[in-house]
Amino acid sequence: xxxxxxxxxxxxxxxxxxxxxEYVFGVPGGAxxxxxxxxxxxxxxxxxxxxxxxxxxxxxxxxxxxxYALATGKVGVCFATSGPGATNLxxxxxxxxxxxxxxxxxxxxxxxxxxxxxxxxEADITGITTPITKHNWLVTDVEDxxxxxKEAFFLARSGRPGPVLVDIPKDVQNAVFEFEYPxxxxxxxxxxxxKEPPRLAEAATLIRxxxxxxxxxxxxxxxxxxxxxxxxxxxxxxxxxxxxxxxKGVFPETHPRxxxxxxxxxxxxxxYAVQDSxxxxxxxxxxxxxVTGKLAAFAPEAKVVHLDVDPAEISxxxxxxxxxxxxLKALLPKLHAEVQKTFEARGRPDLAPWLARVDAxxxxxxxxxxxxxxxxILPQKAIExxxxxxxxxxxxxxxxxxxxxxxxxxxxxxxxRQFITSGGAGTMGYCLPSAIGAQLGRPGELVIGIDGDGSFxxxxxxxxxxxxxxxxxxxFVLNNLFLGMVRQWQELFYENRFSATPLKDCPDLVKLAExxxxxxxxxxKLEELExxxxxxxxxxxxxxxxxxxxxxxxxxxxxVPAGAPLNDMIGGE
Amino acid sequence: xxxxxxxxxxxxxxxxxxxQNLPGVLSRIAGLFSRRGYNIVSxxxxxxxxxxxxxxxxxxxxxxxxxxxxxRQVQKLVPVVEVRELKPQDLVERELMLVKIKTxxxxxxxxxxxxxxxxxxxxxxxxxxxxxxxxxxxxKLDALEDRLKGYGIQExxxxxxxxxxxxxxxxxxxxxx
Ligand SMILES: Cc1ncc(C[n+]2csc(CCOP(=O)(O)OP(=O)(O)O)c2C)c(N)n1
Ligand SMILES: [Mg+2]
Numbered sequence: 127x128x129x130x131x132x133x134x135x136x137x138x139x140x141x142x143x144x145x146x147x148e149y150v151f152g153v154p155g156g157a158x159x160x161x162x163x164x165x166x167x168x169x170x171x172x173x174x175x176x177x178x179x180x181x182x183x184x185x186x187x188x189x190x191x192x193x194y195a196l197a198t199g200k201v202g203v204c205f206a207t208s209g210p211g212a213t214n215l216x217x218x219x220x221x222x223x224x225x226x227x228x229x230x231x232x233x234x235x236x237x238x239x240x241x242x243x244x245x246x247x248e249a250d251i252t253g254i255t256t257p258i259t260k261h262n263w264l265v266t267d268v269e270d271x272x273x274x275x276k277e278a279f280f281l282a283r284s285g286r287p288g289p290v291l292v293d294i295p296k297d298v299q300n301a302v303f304e305f306e307y308p309x310x311x312x313x314x315x316x317x318x319x320x321k322e323p324p325r326l327a328e329a330a331t332l333i334r335x336x337x338x339x340x341x342x343x344x345x346x347x348x349x350x351x352x353x354x355x356x357x358x359x360x361x362x363x364x365x366x367x368x369x370x371x372x373x374k375g376v377f378p379e380t381h382p383r384x385x386x387x388x389x390x391x392x393x394x395x396x397x398y399a400v401q402d403s404x405x406x407x408x409x410x411x412x413x414x415x416x417v418t419g420k421l422a423a424f425a426p427e428a429k430v431v432h433l434d435v436d437p438a439e440i441s442x443x444x445x446x447x448x449x450x451x452x453x454l455k456a457l458l459p460k461l462h463a464e465v466q467k468t469f470e471a472r473g474r475p476d477l478a479p480w481l482a483r484v485d486a487x488x489x490x491x492x493x494x495x496x497x498x499x500x501x502x503i504l505p506q507k508a509i510e511x512x513x514x515x516x517x518x519x520x521x522x523x524x525x526x527x528x529x530x531x532x533x534x535x536x537x538x539x540x541x542x543r544q545f546i547t548s549g550g551a552g553t554m555g556y557c558l559p560s561a562i563g564a565q566l567g568r569p570g571e572l573v574i575g576i577d578g579d580g581s582f583x584x585x586x587x588x589x590x591x592x593x594x595x596x597x598x599x600x601x602f603v604l605n606n607l608f609l610g611m612v613r614q615w616q617e618l619f620y621e622n623r624f625s626a627t628p629l630k631d632c633p634d635l636v637k638l639a640e641x642x643x644x645x646x647x648x649x650x651k652l653e654e655l656e657x658x659x660x661x662x663x664x665x666x667x668x669x670x671x672x673x674x675x676x677x678x679x680x681x682x683x684x685x686v687p688a689g690a691p692l693n694d695m696i697g698g699e
Numbered sequence: 700x701x702x703x704x705x706x707x708x709x710x711x712x713x714x715x716x717x718x719q720n721l722p723g724v725l726s727r728i729a730g731l732f733s734r735r736g737y738n739i740v741s742x743x744x745x746x747x748x749x750x751x752x753x754x755x756x757x758x759x760x761x762x763x764x765x766x767x768x769x770x771r772q773v774q775k776l777v778p779v780v781e782v783r784e785l786k787p788q789d790l791v792e793r794e795l796m797l798v799k800i801k802t803x804x805x806x807x808x809x810x811x812x813x814x815x816x817x818x819x820x821x822x823x824x825x826x827x828x829x830x831x832x833x834x835x836x837x838x839k840l841d842a843l844e845d846r847l848k849g850y851g852i853q854e855x856x857x858x859x860x861x862x863x864x865x866x867x868x869x870x871x872x873x874x875x876x
Contacts, residue, residue: 436775
């Protein structure tokens with residue numbers, strides 16, 4: 127690429143174009159004005175591919191970038207100005223860090239002459255985001271800008287993905303230099319190759335010797351896109367499969383071997399199977415406390431084969447009997463071949479008794495609910511209706527709370543990148559923003575939100591963004607007039623003292639939808655549910671908000687109380 | 700099967716890092732230790748044979764966490780080029796200590812003799828105070844400190860440990876070697 131004279135702001139946009147960025151989500155402000163000025167030209171130019179989405183709050187920008195990234199597998203990008211603009215990104219960046227979402231956040235900062243003087247809208251955003259980014263940079267010289275942006279995208283998407291932040295002082299945005307985008311990055315010491323070769327034979331021996339193996343799939347499978355490899359491996363090994371919430375859809379959830387999600391709100395049969403296993407094959411997963419329950423009592427008889435790209439996840443919480451560090455896409459086929467060789471030499475293990483035991487649990491303790499024909503709508507029922515009417519094919523985003531766990535239990539996901547949710551951070555307000563990002567990333571597809579009334583009210587101002595973009599998203603608010611998940615804990619562990627959880631004065635969501643220019647619908651009774659869902663799905667054009675009034679105190683079961691062993695569940699017998 | 704649980708006892712480990720001299724590198728590393736609950740006993744940082752790299756020696760006190768886990772977390776920081784635990788039997792470690800002692804002049808000769816035993820020197824003398832400088836491993840300096848207590852220690856300044864691995868192995872990735 128030939129060198130070209132331009133400003134830092136223009137160069138930044140050229141870098142984004144070189145990285146094939148389609149959408150940037152942001153809000154302008156004083157310290158990022160030069161970038162926005164350059165953006166005017168870059169997005170209006172003929173044949174421009176780069177588009178800017180004006181969100182109404184920077185947190186939404188970050189979550190929308192996450193939704194885009196998770197729906198497409200590409201890097202999400204967001205912009206914010208200095209000070210409050212940058213700090214508004216923090217929740218979204220933290221969320222992306224917990225869930226390993228590739229995100230590049232770009233912030234303007236005050237001119238370097240003012241840095242450190244408590245200038246207007248100055249914030250040490252690199253300092254603030256150091257614990258929640260893979261890396262961040264304060265650009266002090268425009269000559270460094272192209273290299274830094276190149277490294278930013280590389281770090282965000284490589285290895286275990288995650289958020290990065292590039293903070294650009296205003297004078298650097300204005301500085302003129304000879305731009306050239308580097309073709310390669312050189313980060314010494316990043317992702318060093320493992321010092322020893324993978325212990326594949328040992329892993330294969332463990333798999334051959336196990337009589338009660340289970341395959342545990344996490345978000346790493348989604349990151350690596352190794353769906354076909356995982357399916358083939360599971361079919362070879364013949365073990366039952368459990369997933370985390372981010373593992374939903376990386377293996378078809380309706381596959382006979384799939385027991386769905388395990389953990390705090392996993393099914394009884396999934397939790398029993400994990401707890402009783404003698405070998406856990408963990409692929410792209412990190413043994414989070416929401417899945418293990420009480421760690422000391424977790425799967426006491428299980429050996430562990432742990433395959434992950436991040437060596438720091440190995441033996442962090444559960445000691446790996448055989449660790450395998452590397453990209454699943456490259457490593458799993460090698461393990462597959464080794465297991466196949468072992469099976470050919472020594473025969474396949476007989477898993478029939480184990481599979482029969484698992485099936486018996488599944489038959490005895492299925493996920494279930496009882497919808498009274500003239501009782502209030504149950505949230506589980508609402509999700510089942512939505513599942514059926516979307517033929518299980520929608521891209522689903524959620525808020526955080528009971529509705530999220532009901533959605534994880536009842537919206538079976540057969541397709542990867544179909545279920546988009548805030549897992550590690552559990553960030554309320556995630557549903558609408560991530561639906562916006564997902565719909566932009568997958569324009570022809572049906573994108574729906576399953577939200578809670580509390581979560582919805584945390585970011586609803588961005589209905590304006592969805593309307594402006596005419597996004598055909600459908601947000602189903604499972605409205606229980608409660609901060610339901612907290613109320614559930616108060617019911618179970620705090621003797622029904624509903625401290626600060628009733629949300630009685632919920633605004634009229636139908637009118638609110640209309641005020642924003644959306645279609646607003648409501649279902650109060652069971653007989654209204656299906657027609658309203660149909661109507662929402664049939665609606666052409668902009669967003670639809672559906673206020674589904676659900677039974678106020680329906681609880682998510684089964685539940686492993688915090689700190690209890692995984693097989694010590696309440697409810698859902 | 701092992702599950703990582705709280706251990707009551709703790710252990711000390713010496714970790715050596717080669718880091719890129721990037722802005723904020725010290726706070727990135729110190730921040731990682733504090734947010735993950737690894738207790739830093741001492742931390743030293745200084746230039747190396749290459750001007751764009753620094754070497755850090757961190758002594759860390761661990762109870763529930765394994766040192767391998769710490770090393771892997773530290774390795775993930777982008778400016779960290781290489782990191783390794785140096786096992787006690789494999790390392791040469793040194794620490795520098797300055798001790799200011801307030802004591803009448805009549806004790807000075809006795810102190811001089813004591814310092815000599817520990818290969819320490821007296822680097823500043825005024826009528827009622829002197830400064831002892833000593834280098835060595837932590838055990839030796841602890842012993843000297845103990846002996847000096849009786850004379851009235853006013854201030855102690857210890858540098859924290861620096862360490863290198865014995866033998867030919869170096870802490871640098873192949874492309875830097
Ligand atoms: C930003 C944020 N604040 C607080 C919480 C704690 N919290 C977890 S679930 C929940 C209630 C969610 O209410 P709602 O969105 O209505 O969902 P429901 O549980 O009622 O289905 C709260 C307050 C959180 N997860 N995120
Ligand atoms: Mg609610």
